[in-house]
Amino acid sequence: MDTASLQQKVKVAVPTIILCWWVLRRARQSRLPRPPSPPGHWLLGHALQLPDPSGPDAQHVDVLLLEWARKYNWTVFSFWVPIVGRFIVAADPALVRQVLVTENYPKASLYGNLLPLLGEGSMLVAEGSEWAAKRKVFNPGFSPGFLRGVVATVAEKVQTLCEKCSQAADSAEELGLHEATVDFTADVIAQVAFGEDWGTRGGRADAPSAAVAPTRQLMFELQWECTQNQITPLRIYTNLLSRLRIWRLQRLLDADMVAVVHRRIAALSEEDGTSAPSGRKDILSLALKQTQLDSSSGTLGSAEVSDVVAQMKTFFLAGHDTTSTMISWAIWLLAMHPKVCEEVRAEVAKVLGPWGSDSSGLGMALPPTYEALQECEYLEAVMQETLRLYPPGGSARYVSDPNATFAGMNIGNSILYVSHYVLHRHPALWDEPDEFHPERFLKGLATSEKRNAAFDPFAFGPFSRGPRDCIGKYFAMLEGKIAVAALVRAFDFSAVHPDETIRYRVTQQPQKGARMRVRHRPQ
Numbered sequence: 109m110d111t112a113s114l115q116q117k118v119k120v121a122v123p124t125i126i127l128c129w130w131v132l133r134r135a136r137q138s139r140l141p142r143p144p145s146p147p148g149h150w151l152l153g154h155a156l157q158l159p160d161p162s163g164p165d166a167q168h169v170d171v172l173l174l175e176w177a178r179k180y181n182w183t184v185f186s187f188w189v190p191i192v193g194r195f196i197v198a199a200d201p202a203l204v205r206q207v208l209v210t211e212n213y214p215k216a217s218l219y220g221n222l223l224p225l226l227g228e229g230s231m232l233v234a235e236g237s238e239w240a241a242k243r244k245v246f247n248p249g250f251s252p253g254f255l256r257g258v259v260a261t262v263a264e265k266v267q268t269l270c271e272k273c274s275q276a277a278d279s280a281e282e283l284g285l286h287e288a289t290v291d292f293t294a295d296v297i298a299q300v301a302f303g304e305d306w307g308t309r310g311g312r313a314d315a316p317s318a319a320v321a322p323t324r325q326l327m328f329e330l331q332w333e334c335t336q337n338q339i340t341p342l343r344i345y346t347n348l349l350s351r352l353r354i355w356r357l358q359r360l361l362d363a364d365m366v367a368v369v370h371r372r373i374a375a376l377s378e379e380d381g382t383s384a385p386s387g388r389k390d391i392l393s394l395a396l397k398q399t400q401l402d403s404s405s406g407t408l409g410s411a412e413v414s415d416v417v418a419q420m421k422t423f424f425l426a427g428h429d430t431t432s433t434m435i436s437w438a439i440w441l442l443a444m445h446p447k448v449c450e451e452v453r454a455e456v457a458k459v460l461g462p463w464g465s466d467s468s469g470l471g472m473a474l475p476p477t478y479e480a481l482q483e484c485e486y487l488e489a490v491m492q493e494t495l496r497l498y499p500p501g502g503s504a505r506y507v508s509d510p511n512a513t514f515a516g517m518n519i520g521n522s523i524l525y526v527s528h529y530v531l532h533r534h535p536a537l538w539d540e541p542d543e544f545h546p547e548r549f550l551k552g553l554a555t556s557e558k559r560n561a562a563f564d565p566f567a568f569g570p571f572s573r574g575p576r577d578c579i580g581k582y583f584a585m586l587e588g589k590i591a592v593a594a595l596v597r598a599f600d601f602s603a604v605h606p607d608e609t610i611r612y613r614v615t616q617q618p619q620k621g622a623r624m625r626v627r628h629r630p631q
């Protein structure tokens with residue numbers, strides 16, 4: 109065969125093979141239509157319409173998704189980004205149930221960028237029996253029984269947060285509330301999860317700012333680096349320096365965290381003369397006790413230690429970023445709605461009694477009880493309504509089956525994104541979806557059909573639903589209620605930026621930092 113005829117054959121064969129591959133792929137795929145999608149570019153999809161997360165004023169992508177949902181009146185719709193893939197936004201409770209419960213699709217690979225921060229084998233990304241085994245080890249650390257003992261620790265840590273507010277009130281300077289709540293929740297989770305006092309930035313009025321533990325510093329630096337990649341997925345492939353920084357920070361952090369685990373193992377052994385159970389109130393000790401009991405030798409190998417480290421890193425990240433976001437938005441909303449704030453104050457004074465009313469007006473000498481906190485129904489409704497309007501995060505799952513369907517549409521080969529922000533503000537489900545009405549969550553006041561969305565677990569689910577829901581949900585609510593009760597009891601807040609919106613980060617933080625003017629309240 110001469111070269112010319114060979115070239116001719118190749119010219120015909122290559123397109124034919126590509127065409128056959130495409131036809132076969134289409135044939136394998138269901139012929140059902142895809143969910144509708146806003147107009148996009150034929151080659152770049154919707155990439156150009158999505159916000160640029162590196163911009164200083166970038167609003168969270170969920171703001172755009174809600175705009176699309178409302179403009180086209182869609183509860184299920186799709187958009188696509190080259191290389192990353194097709195996304196389907198699930199704001200229909202029936203699809204949410206299918207994604208999270210009936211099918212319980214696996215987590216999307218988007219979480220991969222967070223792995224150095226979460227740790228290989230993190231419960232948040234593990235699947236199947238591996239995930240179930242991890243969750244079983246840590247469940248006792250989040251049970252109501254354990255949480256009862258945590259109230260005093262949280263109430264003690266809230267004092268530092270109140271002192272920061274007090275300083276702002278005395279000096280008449282604005283307070284960056286979100287920065288302060290991040291400090292508070294990081295301090296709490298380090299103490300409750302692994303029994304360490306990692307201090308807070310700025311510290312107490314009487315403590316040096318150097319009180320922040322270097323491990324916490326490493327954690328925050330790594331978090332910054334990884335979350336940049338998470339919201340700009342292609343950055344990890346293009347920014348070599350970032351990858352090097354991540355590698356270095358991860359090594360340092362993991363070494364520190366292994367030391368934390370060994371310190372706790374040593375403390376357990378010292379307490380009892382054996383490495384057996386102790387009454388220590390931190391989640392790590394409980395889990396170590398369980399892991400040691402499960403292991404045949406009664407001691408932990410390096411693989412087991414690094415697995416525990418992954419869960420600790422996960423708790424630190426998942427436990428402080430989300431909860432601080434919830435507290436900041438709750439105080440911001442209460443500052444914007446003084447009448448609701450007064451009702452919270454009245455309930456807190458009535459149910460929690462003299463708590464927080466020592467001579468300084470800030471004291472936590474008499475922390476509230478777990479039971480009393482459960483009785484604060486209005487406060488609970490305020491926290492729920494806060495999570496409805498500003499849910500800190502969503503859930504991304506991957507549907508690999510090319511023929512998967514929902515309501516006559518093909519949803520296969522896609523990233524299913526349960527955006528709580530879109531779900532919680534969809535006009536098809538909620539009356540006055542953008543208004544702050546805690547009453548929606550008080551059973552007796554849920555009158556119209558739409559208001560009952562507050563009691564539909566698949567229309568309202570800030571902690572996700574199904575087997576992969578948030579392990580820390582009761583812990584977060586407890587911590588949030590204590591913080592909000594303490595803050596509104598002692599201070600009046602007025603929001604510097606009434607036009608706050610949600611920042612483009614992994615969690616949906618207040619973009620302008622929830623800056624506040626703070627005044628003492630008469631005690």
Ligand code: HEM
Pocket residue numbers: 215231232233243297422423424426427428430431434499500501502503504570571572575576577578579580581583584
């Ligand atoms: C307001 C506070 C919080 C919110 C809104 C929240 C929300 C969520 C959501 C939506 C998920 C599901 C994520 C997904 O499907 O990919 C989740 C999972 C998880 N959360 Fe939370 N969370 C909060 C606080 C906490 C706290 C305090 C902790 C731990 C101390 C925690 C630890 C976890 C873990 C480990 C998972 C993975 C659970 C699993 O896959 O089995 N979260 N959270």
